[in-house]
Each structure stands twice: as structure tokens, then as C-alpha cells.
């Protein structure tokens with residue numbers, strides 16, 4: 439659900455009225471309004487995530503090098519390994535949409551899974567997020583609805599949306615300057631939202647994190663393959679492990695901590711805090727990452743959320759999406775690992 443092509447038909451007239459009637463910002467109505475919005479734009483998508491519906495499951499481990507210990511007391515940052523379960527995805531609520539390079543690539547990770555002191559994060563291959571408020575996300579969701587017969591969002595609605603959300607227009611300009619790489623394997627994934635690392639003396643340091651790929655190539659999607667990006671990732675993983683360095687970037691006074699549409703200056707201090715190695719890939723199935731909610735507020739002692747309003751909204755809405763999808767009948771995911779040959 440990224441890109442101007444995904445910002446179209448402006449249904450704010452009807453659903454927006456419902457949203458206001460429910461006073462959805464900061465209330466329980468938020469969840470219902472978002473779930474109704476996803477359903478209006480994408481249909482029911484029974485059993486699938488209501489956003490980032492198309493995905494594949496991965497497993498591996500994270501090896502901390504101990505470099506984060508001065509800033510965070512989280513156990514995951516002591517030197518050593520923890521198991522990781524993850525899920526690569528494409529943005530959008532259609533679980534069978536053909537892969538496109540313009541869709542944002544997601545990576546959800548649960549560190550220490552299964553275990554008690556978990557850290558979960560859901561990251562994107564974008565330099566900034568298109569929205570800085572739940573309302574902006576919601577308006578963009580509605581504006582992305584395809585107009586029947588045209589295959590495109592309504593251009594007038596796109597224009598109206600961007601006029602109402604200059605922060606998104608500015609973010610889109612930044613995103614356009616960072617075209618996506620060939621595939622998942624050579625993508626950098628970023629937290630975009632800000633968090634605090636908290637040390638043993640309760641000193642809080644504002645950080646954003648990113649996963650920087652060690653491999654600098656990914657196989658190209660095969661022409662005509664509607665799962666081309668995922669299938670290329672599966673082939674790459676079948677050929678051997680894939681690795682990403684986990685970097686934290688530290689804010690300086692004045693850097694925006696609650697606005698994910700704005701990046702930090704490139705000269706901010708970054709620290710390499712460990713290596714993620716992914717070794718396994720599997721089709722979504724009962725008991726694997728299909729059934730995990732990569733809630734960005736599932737944080738261990740030693741990591742705390744910032745006041746970015748996206749974070750609490752995400753936590754609420756992911757939980758609502760999780761509850762809805764786990765109660766629905768299931769059908770096979772579009773990406774089937776066993777169907778992918780060399």
C-alpha cells in the first residue's frame with residue numbers, strides 16, 4: 439500500500455463519516471474503522487493479514503556482538519545467539535496480488551522465539567514512512583481503492599489526498615529518490631519509527647534501527663512469475679544463508695522522534711550491534727510465523743517505544759487484524775515454497 443499508484447479513490451466521504459461518528463482517533467472505534475477500511479479496499483481476504491497479506495516464513499538466528507550493551511540492558515544484546523522467526527511480505531491487503539517492485543517490502547522478526555523475553559519488530563525497505571499519523575494512514579488506505587474498470591485509483595482523489603497530507607507528498611518525494619533494489623535479499627529494512635534503548639542506569643537513548651544486507655545482489659524475478667520476488671528469495675535461501683548487519687542510529691538533539699516521514703541527517707552515529715542469519719524458508723502454515731503478530735510494542739526490558747503516534751495505533755490495529763484473521767477459515771497462501779525449483 440505504498441506509492442502514488444496505491445493512493446487513489448477517495449472514499450473518505452462515506453467511511454470518513456463513520457470514522458468521525460465513532461471518534462476513532464484514540465478510541466476502541468479505531469480498530470473497527472481500520473478493519474472496515476481494509477475490507478472496503480481489499481475485500482474480506484479470509485484468514486490473511488489485513489495488510490502485508492502476502493508473505494513467506496523464514497527462520498534463523500541473531501548473533502549479538504555486545505556493542506549495544508552500553509546503551510541497552512536488553513538480554514538479546516548480550517554477546518551470543520538467539521533464535522529468530524520472521525516473515526518477508528509485500529505491503530497491501532490482497533493476499534494474491536502479483537508481486538511488483540513498487541510495493542513496499544516488509545520483514546517481521548521475532549527474536550528469542552519461542553521464549554519469554556521477546557523482541558518483535560516489523561520493518562520496511564523504505565527510507566521514511568509515507569504517514570506520520572494513524573489518520574494519514576487511514577486516508578491513504580481509502581484513497582488507494584482501485585476504481586472498477588480502470589485498474590487504477592481515482593487520480594482526482596489522489597490529488598485531493600496529497601493536498602490534504604503534505605507530509606505524505608514530502609515523504610513520497612524522498613521515497614522516489616530511493617528506488618528499490620532487485621529483491622528481498624539485497625534490501626535494507628528499517629524500523630522507521632523511533633525507540634529508546636535503556637541502559638542499567640535508566641538512561642534513555644533515542645534510536646532507529648536498520649538491517650543492512652551483507653549480500654549485495656539478489657536474483658531477478660523470473661518474467662511472468664506472479665510471485666517473482668518471493669520465488670527469487672526462496673531460490674536465494676535454498677542456495678545458502680542470507681545475512682544482514684543490525685545497525686542502530688542514534689538521534690541528536692532536535693532530530694524528529696515522533697515523525698516517521700522525516701529521516702535523520704546521514705552523519706548520525708551508527709553502531710553495528712550484531713548479525714542476522716536466515717537459514718530456513720517455509721510456506722505460511724499453522725504454528726509458524728503465519729500465527730505470529732509482529733506487534734512493534736512487543737519489546738524486552740531495555741527497549742521502550744517513543745511517543746510516535748503510529749506505534750500505539752499499530753499495536754492496536756495489528757492485534758485486531760490478528761484476532762480477526764485467526765478466527766477466519768484458512769486457504770493456501772499464494773507463495774508455496776515447495777513449488778519453487780532452482
Ligand code: HEM
Nearest residue numbers: 487489490525544545546560561572575629630756759760
Ligand atoms: C498507522 C500505521 C500502520 C497501520 C495501520 C498498519 C497496519 C498493519 C496491519 C493491519 C498489518 C497486519 C498485522 C497482522 O495481521 O499481523 C500490518 C503488517 C505489517 N506492517 Fe504495518 N501498519 C502501519 C505502519 C507500519 C510501519 C510504520 C511499518 C514499518 C516501519 C509497518 C510494517 C509492517 C510490516 C513489515 C507488516 C507485516 C508483518 C508480518 O509479516 O506480520 N507498518 N500493518
